[in-house]
Amino acid sequence: MVLVGWRCVFHDLKTIQICFVRNGHRLRGKAPGVARTLKQRLEEINYKDPVLSQKIDIGFKPPKSPQMKELYKQLGAVRSSKGLEKLARTGELLIPLDEVKKDWKTTVGPQQIKKVAEHYGVYETLFGDAYFTPCVMVDIHYKNADGCCFPVHRGNVIKPNEASVVPEVSYEAKPDTLWTLILTNPDGHFTSDDAEYVHWFVGNIPGNEISKGEVIWDYLQPFPARGTGYQRFIFVLYKQEQKMDYSQLKQQLPCLQLQKRTFKTLDFYRKHQHDLTPAGLAFFQSDWDSTLTDFYHNTLQMKEPVFEYDFTEPYISPQRWFPLRKPFNVYMDKYRDPKDVIKGYLLKKLKKTHPFKKPEPPPLYPNAFRLDDDIPSWLKTEIKKDRLGWGRINDV
Incomplete structure (x- = not known):
């Protein structure tokens, strides 16, 4: 005998099964009060050990700027100022952008750069479970022969033909300090998914004089392959505790063999973590343009790679007579x-x-x-x- 609703079905004296019977359909399983909810099941599937998933800070601790209190006071005064509101409404309010940028660098700039880098997966790709707050602001500009200037911010798009020459890099540093600057591409390696191509490596830089540093790898322009989409090109500035010996990494210049430019930031940092501390960060994105065809053929002396996505065959249901609601x-x-x-x-x-x-x-x-x-x-x-x-x- 089958009843509609909740009931107990006695298969024998030892087994009792709870089932729900309605309109001739029997749904077997645990009762709603006993079964786990969807939220509980998702929490169980996506569970992460809080100890193992904890991120490690490998950078300098940014000093608390005394200007933050003054900044909040100024914001409160500006918002309550009727004169500034009138100038802004009439389009007569002039803002000194250089002073605003200077205040941004010393207040909320490092934390905002860190958030943007986390959004683009920079830390996870380069350093795994580690991260750092960029305390040193790095200004990078590409200047072409025609006078155009292309700044590197945090994820902006710069075409390969716009980044074909060595960029101008500037940052504030004491003359008696040593630095290492590395430009790497973690998205464009042709033979290994977890490897990178190093596009520029300058070590033992005295202060902020890049030209006096030791060039380990000379500059190589971005060359994202056709069909691969946007790729990240990341500048990382390390502060050295002492003069580094990069003789094992140094290549004969100019280095145009891509295999010799294979690089892994995580392995490099693990080897020199006691002498190097990441302090500055900037990155941009780039994708294929028509100038790379000549670059592959004449500069890299190789055939230009082209990637295409291979779509799977669409599923077609078995043919039937008189399909309804179909042309x-x-x-x-x-x-x-x-x-x-x-x-x-x-x-x-x-x-x-x-x-x-x-x-x-x-x-x-x-x-x-x-x-x-x-x-x-x-x-x-x-x-x-x-x-x-x-x-x-x-x-x-």
């Missing part, structure tokens, strides 16, 4: 050879084409012509599309 011709085309479909549209188009006469101009109001009532609905739709110039026949 007849479109449904039948799914089960035909695509070449035959294109051939049919091409022949239909060639029937209206004359080798020596211009094609007839389309009517001003194509759908104003009446169609016979005995024409099937799918054919009416096809005729309307043909008149309006819609559909595949115009793409053949």
Whole structure:
């Protein structure tokens, strides 16, 4: 006997099964009060050990700026100032951008750069479970021969032809300190997914004089392959505790062999973590442009790689008689050879084409012509599309 609603089904004296029976359907499983909710199951699936998932700070601790209190006071005064509000409303308020940028660097700038880097996955890609707060602000600009300047901020797009020359790098540092600057691309390695290409490596930089540093790898412009989309190019500035010996990494310049430019930031930092501390960060994005074809052929002396996404074949359900709520011709085309479909549209188009006469101009109001009532609905739709110039026949 089967009842509608909750009931106990006695299979034997030892087994009791709870089931829900309604409208002839029996849903087996635990009762809603006993079974776990969707939220509980998702928390169990996405659970992460708080100890293992804890991030490690490998950078300098940013000093608390005494200007923050003054900044909040100024913000309060500005918001309550009627004179500034009037100047802003009339378009007469002038803001000194240099002073604003200077205040931003010493107040909220490092934390905002850190948030943007986390958003783009910079720390996770380069340092794994570690991160750092960029305490040293690095200003990087690409200048071309025509006088155009392309600054590197945090994730802005710079084309390969705009970054073809060595950039100008500046930062504040004492002359008796040593620094290391590395430009790396973690997204464009051709043979290894977890490896990088180092595009620039300058070590033992005295103060902020990049030209006096030791060039380990000379500058190589970005060369993202066609079809790979945007790639990240990351500048990391390290502060040295002492003079470093990079003789094992140093290559013969100019280095144009990509295999010799294979690099891993995490392995490099683990080896020198007692002598190097990351302090500055800047990065940009770049994708393929037409100038890279010549760069691959003449500079790298290699065939230009082109990547394409291989789409899987679409699933087509087994054919059946009289499909409901589906256009007849479109449904039948799914089960035909695509070449035959294109051939049919091409022949239909060639029937209206004359080798020596211009094609007839389309009517001003194509759908104003009446169609016979005995024409099937799918054919009416096809005729309307043909008149309006819609559909595949115009793409053949």
